[in-house]
Amino acid sequence: MRKKTNLSFERSRRESHSPTQLIERNQQQRDRERPRNPRRERSWTSWLPGWQFWTLLFGVGTIGTAITAAALLLTLPTVPNCPRIFWPTASASMRLYCGQLAADKQTVDDILEAIDLVSELPEDHGLRPRINQQIEIWTQELLDLAEASFHEGDFLNAVDTARRIPTEKLSPSAQATIEPVIEQRIEEWKAIWTQAEDLYADIEDHLKNRRWNLAFAAATRLRSVENQHWRVTKHEEITQRVQQARDDVNQLARAKNLANRRTLDHLLEAINLAEQIGLDSFAHASAQEALKEFGRAMLDLADAELAAQNLTEAIGIARRVPASTQLKEEADDFVILARGEFLAWQPSVRNLENAITQAQRIPLESPLYDRAQNRIRQWQTAIDQVAVLERARNTARTGSIADLTTAISQAELISDTTSLYDEAQQEIERWRNQLQTNQDRPILQRAEALARQGNYQQAIAQAQRISSSRALYTEAQDQVNRWQRTISEQRDRPILSQAERQANAGNLDDAIATARRIPSDSALAREAQTAIARWNSAQRDRDLLDQAYRLANGGSAESLESAIRTANGITRYGGQRADADRLIRNLGWELLELAESQAWRSLEGAIAIAERIPSYTEAHAEAQRLIRDWDAQLNPPPPPEPDLQRKFDEGIPIDWDGPVIENSLDE
Helix, strand or coil, rough: CHHHHHHHHHHHHHHHHHHHHHHHHHHHHHHHHHCCCCCHHHHHCCCCHHHHHHHHHHHHHHHHHHHHHHHHCCCCCCCCCCCCCHHCCCCCHHHHHHHHHCCHHHHHHHHHHHHHHHHHHCCCCCCCCHHHHHHHHHHHHHHHHHHHHHHHCHHHHHHHHHCCHHHHHHHHHHHHHHHHHHHHHHHHHHHHHHHHHHHHHHHHHHHCCCCCCHHHHHHHHHHHHHCCHHHHHHHHHHHHHHHHHHHHHHHHHHHHHCCCCCEEEEHHHHHHHHHHHCCCCCHHHHHHHHHHHHEEEEEEEEHHHHHCHHHHHHEEEEEEEECHHHHHHHHHHHHHHHHHHHHHCCHHHHHHHHHHHHHHCCCCCCCCHHHHHHHHHHHHHHHHHHHHHHHHHHHCCCCCCCHHHHHHHHHCCCCCCCCHHHHHHHHHHHHHHHHHHHHHHHHHHHHHHHHHCCHHHHHHHHCCCCCCCCCHHHHHHHHHHHHHCCCCCCHHHHHHHHHHHHCCCHHHHHHHHCCCCCCCCCCCCHHHHHHHHHHHHHHHHHHHHHHHHHCCCCHHHHHHHHHHHHHCCCCCCCCCCCHHHHHHHEEEEEEEEHHHHCCCCCHHHHHHCCCCCCCCCHHHHHHHHHHHHHHHCCCCCCCCCCHHHHHHCCCCCCCCCCCCHHHHHHH
């Protein structure tokens, strides 16, 4: 290539001319074409001296030669274009050069191409030793690439690369050396990979069974696997999955705890937590099952609201069932059926027909299909029975006994399997009450007429003819009770009045005996018992007051204290409390006077008497003051110790006649 380039340059150089030469050549050509004029020729050459022309010509040639030489020196040889080389005629050095270029790309296919390129040379070629050495280098590079693939986690590619190494193109000695190495390397890879996969499977099994500690321990053993992919990448991956699995299981447990509260807000919050558990989590399957349970719980809430005839709440709950629960289609079908049931709550032929149309929209594959079909059958039967109930209502409108009896008989024909049954039973109950009222009202009116005449016993007997199963029974019993109270008051009021007169006269025992003649079933029994209790209390209080006076007559501190405490036991309901309070006040001061008189003889005795005065007496505060004074007299504080040394040091006069403590003098 270089030779070809030089030849072209030489040719172009020989063909090129300087500007002066071109001018001269053109001028010579024009001169040959024009007629010769010797005179003009002589005049053209006469003005240019000969040595100047040759000097100019020499300078131009020198410059052109220098330029040509520099161009030849600076021109680089052309790099071979390996992809376009015709290899059957290519030299060995060209093959080796292009092979090295391919191998430098450090890919398996390029290195194999390099080996194929140079291995075609004969064994007796002069470059064969160098080529064999290069093939060994490239073979080692292939094995290194296989090792790198193995550590990158591409086990199959690593084995495939090692199998593709063309050991037959090595020298016999090199082939004998490398082939056992390759087989040993592949076996080591297989053993390491199998060990890692088994360990990874154990970790996944621990995760599925929520054995977190064992999973973490097994994940730690991955760090000892002699493979970079398993030791680092897979270890980090499975460690994160173990932690994530544990977090997801805990999160799912929180979701289930929320769902157990069975409120709409808690169920939605539980669903939100379960939805956050990803597809690659070991808890994903459990989360999906939990989502179905949560969705089912929401539908149960909606169904409960529908059963309570709260249509708006039922539909609102069903519409909030998310698609993640896999119950969204069933929830939509529930809304359709709920609207049908709403129409059936107000049974009429038109409403029931519209309800049937709604239920027919439920597809065969829906879980609610059987329920919808049952509703359709019920509503179709109800359509026929609506007419029956309407006829019964029309019959009962007259309110006569005969028509009410007929209406009841007609309504009783409605089956309990239809939605109309409850409404029919309500109508029957209402008509029966109306029928019984019509039948029994005359009886109760006759009883009331007898009571107005004062014939209470006859009125009671008349009203008691109405049995407990009749509509007017409660009203009749209220009247009977009122008349019985009237009879009791008329009979027992004189007795109670007599007892009160006896009590006012001070004959409490007689009053109590008289009041006890009133029977317990009398209307005045409670009033009589209240009066008896009051009189008993008054009798007891009078006895206590008498006892207190007797004790006070003893005059001793003990008897006075006992009298005070006895008087304090008198209640405020018997009329004796005012006398008791006066007695308590007087006895308290009398006891304090006794303590003061005792103080002249014995302070200890005075304190003992004063302490007997109860806290609820008027003299108690004064008694406590005297006790403090007397106690201070009995226990005066010790005199202060004189600081003799300080006074002596400071020159303060010392009163030697005063009390001196020996300890101070000793000091």
